[in-house]
Amino acid sequence: MIKTPREFLNQLATVLSAEQLELRVEVLLENSRDFGQLVGEPIMPLAVVYPGTVDDVQNIMRLAYEHHMPVISRGAGTGVSGGVHVTGECIVLNLMRMNRILEVRPDDEVAVVEPGVINYDLNLAVADHGLMYAPDPASYKMSTIGGNIATNAGGLRCAKYGVTRESVLAVDVVLSDGRLIHVGRNTFKGVAGYDLTAMFTGSEGTLGVIVRAVVRLRYLPVDERDISMLFPSLEAAVLGVQRIARVRVQPAILELLDSPTIRILDEQYATNYAVHGGAMLLVRLDGYGSEKEESVLRETFANQEVILSASGAGDATALIEMRRTSRGDTKDDAYRMGEDVAVPKSKMTGYVRELREIAYQHNVDVRVIAHAGDGNLHPTFSVEPGSGIDPLARLSKALEGSIRLAIEMGGTITGEHGVGLIKREWLGWEQAPDVLSLQREIKALFDPKNILNPGKAF
Secondary structure (H helix, E strand, O other): OOOOHHHHHHHHHHOOOOOEOOOOOHHHHHHOOOOOOOOOOOOOEEEEOOOOOOHHHHHHHHHHOOOOOOOEEEEEOOOOOOOOOOOOEEEEEEEOOOOOOEEEEEEOOOEEEOOOHHHHHHHHHOOOOOOOOOOEOOOOOOOEHHHHHHHHOEEEOOOHOOHHHHHHEEEEEEEOOOEEEEEEOOOOOOOOOOOHHHHHHHOOOOOOEEEEEEEEEEEOOOOEEEEEEEEOOHHHHHHHHHHHHHHOOOOOOOEEHEEEEEHHHHHOOOOHHHHHHHHHEEEEEEEOHHHHHHHHHHOOOOOOOEEEOOOHHHHHEEEEEHHHHHHHOOEEEOOOOOOOOOOOHHHHHHHHHHHHHHHHHHOOEEOOOOOOOOOOEEEEEEEEOOOOOOHHHHHHHHHOOOOOOOOOOEOOOOOOOOOOOOHOOOOOOOOOOHHHHHHHHHHHHHOOOOOOOOOOOO
């Protein structure tokens, strides 16, 4: 057992080059957290290490395992659940330099990548083959495939193509003691043994370090048609989602923005949409059938109280990109808290109605955006500092009410952001004690010394 952090760092230096071991304060600070809300001052890790190979990761983990040193693995740190927040003495294993696209097999429609590959870069690399990597979180231009897998990230195209789990076929994982295992398959179908690939996907770095992934690619759409739909109210827009489903049109993207969000986007981009409606749906139809689907959608909403963008107009496409790159304003702080619940699609109308009532009861503001195609809502509560009695307590109660409401409606506390550090206390609201206990047993099996991202997810 190493007696001091300095002794551990000295031993770490024997398995890494000088460029791979960072002790500079600015680097420690940059790697101390993600975009999730932080309570208090950031805590610095002992060091940030940058492996370049699988062997590097194994050597680091063997040393950490031997000396009970906690390890937080991370990529770009674009998460918003505190999943890579440093909470105590540890090292941060930054995988950004393991960024090679190892193989693209267009006939098999798969790619093999290292964890530091940027989502956007993978899409650029496979586009020439008429293929795409479907998961597209809002941070796709900077987030890594490894981070996407660790959080089971979603994105705008989830409505049609599903979340990251539907696109991960196999992973190579370095376990806490440095062993390297391969789980999964190279084929789209396969039911041999337990689905350990799915278990590692979304495990938030608590079970192992993903060092390689085989991911499924999809066909790059030959045609895309974007439509914006302005409704008089948020409830009317949610009913519009249900109408689209009932005529069996399957959008690739189906996003919902309420009036406060539209107003913020108007301010940011000098547009003027808020004066025309109370909520908006953004629809992208893709593939050979998109022309027919557009025709059905326009026929469905003909003579309804809704304003549709003109066919082929570029403003709908621009709005989708605005939505993709903006949640409405800057990241959360003490007086603004965004969430990530999901409810059954049939419950969305009731959820947004009661959500507004919760905000009214606690005298806080709320706005809503949603991946409406799969019932994943992102309500954001806010309150002005100093407004009324104990604004932070009111904000916290409103947020808690929105979480409990989602669970009561058969939903979940997180649709795509993960539990991380911020949502741990809510997990017991959704999952029974026996289920939580079983997951802790799985964690103990894979990480008996509890050194992999300890204190996260449970």
